Amino acid sequence: MERITKGEAVVKLTDVSFQYEEKMVLDQVAFTLERGDFVGIVGPNGSGKSTLMKLILGLLSPTKGTVELFGQPLSKFRDWSRIGYVAQQVAHGAGGFPATVREVVASGLVAKVGLFRRLKAHHHEKVRDAVERVGLTAKLDQRIGSLSGGQLQRVFIARALVAEPELLILDEPTVGVDQESIEQFYSLLRSLKEENGLTMMIVSHDVGVMTQWVNKVACVQKKIHFHGTAHEFAHNHEQILTQMYGDSVKLLSHHH
Numbered sequence: 468m469e470r471i472t473k474g475e476a477v478v479k480l481t482d483v484s485f486q487y488e489e490k491m492v493l494d495q496v497a498f499t500l501e502r503g504d505f506v507g508i509v510g511p512n513g514s515g516k517s518t519l520m521k522l523i524l525g526l527l528s529p530t531k532g533t534v535e536l537f538g539q540p541l542s543k544f545r546d547w548s549r550i551g552y553v554a555q556q557v558a559h560g561a562g563g564f565p566a567t568v569r570e571v572v573a574s575g576l577v578a579k580v581g582l583f584r585r586l587k588a589h590h591h592e593k594v595r596d597a598v599e600r601v602g603l604t605a606k607l608d609q610r611i612g613s614l615s616g617g618q619l620q621r622v623f624i625a626r627a628l629v630a631e632p633e634l635l636i637l638d639e640p641t642v643g644v645d646q647e648s649i650e651q652f653y654s655l656l657r658s659l660k661e662e663n664g665l666t667m668m669i670v671s672h673d674v675g676v677m678t679q680w681v682n683k684v685a686c687v688q689k690k691i692h693f694h695g696t697a698h699e700f701a702h703n704h705e706q707i708l709t710q711m712y713g714d715s716v717k718l719l720s721h722h723h
């Protein structure tokens with residue numbers, strides 16, 4: 468598998484518009500994610516963040532414009548194991564589900580192994596390795612219902628990493644995680660990114676914390692209102708957020 472070198476586009480959206488029936492959700496969006504980026508996506512409720520992710524994951528097709536993944540048009544892209552996805556979780560929604568950490572993480576190999584194939588020894592090795600990378604080796608055979616919100620999120624990260632993706636996409640992964648664990652969570656993401664040479668994209672409403680850990684920020688509300696370094700965002704965030712959210716920007720100020 469040819470790995471793209473730093474600076475090249477892992478994701479490229481050109482002039483992308485998307486509408487659900489009559490409703491225009493994204494309007495002529497240009498967006499590039501370069502290899503090695505850790506991008507935080509910011510925007511109010513209903514501003515099109517999840518839609519942007521679904522377009523990148525191939526779950527939706529643009530009404531207009533083109534999406535390219537690893538230099539290939541979406542229609543030709545096949546190797547989805549290059550992209551890991553951590554879906555939005557309902558807090559502790561998986562609590563009653565009687566699967567162990569090992570089983571949940573192994574389910575991340577479906578794209579590689581096939582749904583009904585038996586896992587081989589080297590697959591079990593990958594599962595143990597992914598669990599170790601998120602620091603949950605001691606919980607390998609515990610049921611996920613017994614874990615805290617923060618631990619559960621790490622299980623989902625391990626599941627997304629087990630197939631060794633190059634791009635990891637996370638949709639509001641800190642919902643249901645307590646404030647103290649959120650910092651640990653971002654710290655883990657950053658070290659996973661560095662150790663594995665990952666490109667990452669994260670949507671989160673905890674803007675104040677998130678923007679301290681990412682290196683780029685993109686603000687989405689139908690269009691891309693801002694796309695730059697986290698440093699540039701930090702210097703202009705009041706202006707950028709007021710433009711998007713109005714007065715509620717004050718809600719964020721206690722983080723700074």
Ligand SMILES: Nc1ncnc2c1ncn2[C@@H]1O[C@H](COP(=O)(O)OP(=O)(O)OP(=O)(O)O)[C@@H](O)[C@H]1O
Pocket residue numbers: 487490492510511512513514515516517518519
């Ligand atoms: N399947 C659908 N059919 C019709 N409209 C939809 C559908 N999914 C989303 N929408 C609408 O599209 C808009 C953008 O939704 P999207 O989920 O992308 O926003 P978001 O920024 O991720 O929001 P949130 O922060 O609340 O998760 C919203 O107005 C939403 O109501």
